[in-house]
Amino acid sequence: MPFESLRAFRRGVRLAKATARGRLRAHTRNPPSLVGAFPDYASAMTAVPKNRIRGCDNEEVAEVPFELMCQVTLWDYPVIHWLNLSRRKGLRLVDAGGHLGTKYIAFEPLLPVTEFDWTVYDLPAIVEAGRNRQKAGALPAGIGFESDLGRVGPVDLLLGSGLLQYLDIPFAELVARLPNRPERIVLNKVATREGPTVVALERVGNARMPYQIRNRAAFEAGFAQMGYALRDQWEIPPLSRVIGTHPALGQSVSRGYVLDRID
Numbered sequence: 001m002p003f004e005s006l007r008a009f010r011r012g013v014r015l016a017k018a019t020a021r022g023r024l025r026a027h028t029r030n031p032p033s034l035v036g037a038f039p040d041y042a043s044a045m046t047a048v049p050k051n052r053i054r055g056c057d058n059e060e061v062a063e064v065p066f067e068l069m070c071q072v073t074l075w076d077y078p079v080i081h082w083l084n085l086s087r088r089k090g091l092r093l094v095d096a097g098g099h100l101g102t103k104y105i106a107f108e109p110l111l112p113v114t115e116f117d118w119t120v121y122d123l124p125a126i127v128e129a130g131r132n133r134q135k136a137g138a139l140p141a142g143i144g145f146e147s148d149l150g151r152v153g154p155v156d157l158l159l160g161s162g163l164l165q166y167l168d169i170p171f172a173e174l175v176a177r178l179p180n181r182p183e184r185i186v187l188n189k190v191a192t193r194e195g196p197t198v199v200a201l202e203r204v205g206n207a208r209m210p211y212q213i214r215n216r217a218a219f220e221a222g223f224a225q226m227g228y229a230l231r232d233q234w235e236i237p238p239l240s241r242v243i244g245t246h247p248a249l250g251q252s253v254s255r256g257y258v259l260d261r262i263d
Contacts, residue, residue, distance in 0.1 A: 093119070094159065236256065
């Protein structure tokens with residue numbers, strides 16, 4: 001057998017074994033963090049086992065390790081850089097998928113966040129948890145919380161850090177629901193791949209939520225269709241992920257983007 005053919009054969013055997021292990025573990029008490037490969041969000045939601053919490057809109061997801069999420073990571077620095085370049089007194093920022101205002105808290109030592117009019121947009125259960133913590137004095141008063149995009153008011157900058165994997169509507173539709181088209185959009189931790197878009201199920205405690213890995217080319221082509229120009233982008237190698245039950249699909253590539261409105 002030629003050397004290249006032998007190497008391909010061995011690689012195939014390794015993938016087959018990894019696939020079998022992942023699919024067996026999917027039915028145990030300790031499944032892989034990502035399982036399944038579905039064509040869209042709705043199909044993934046339908047596949048959530050009946051004994052598991054479905055999706056992100058629940059108190060258990062709201063209580064994921066808060067202190068850890070409030071720490072600055074290496075891949076936060078491009079976001080901090082662009083927020084600093086964008087800042088002006090009273091800049092109206094919507095932190096979509098911003099959970100309990102964790103980026104506001106994480107960035108505060110490095111960025112004058114109090115200069116921003118900072119509103120977290122998230123699901124009702126997350127927003128309720130945020131407001132309750134804020135009333136108890138556990139969150140800064142400078143963070144606004146809203147679960148209705150129609151109530152966020154004019155937007156200068158849209159921030160989406162770790163949002164797009166969990167978004168249940170097309171990204172262009174989210175932007176279209178805002179009261180106006182923001183001047184700038186900053187995205188971080190966007191899961192992409194070179195093949196077709198695939199949606200897995202992510203394990204978060206007792207919850208299972210769709211986790212979308214987008215086709216990179218199609219996603220980036222959509223920027224111009226939305227009326228935005230790509231200003232900057234970066235990769236985040238440590239956040240690459242493999243679907244445990246479908247390792248043959250390869251690793252995702254996590255990316256960040258800065259988009260400027262074309263006027």
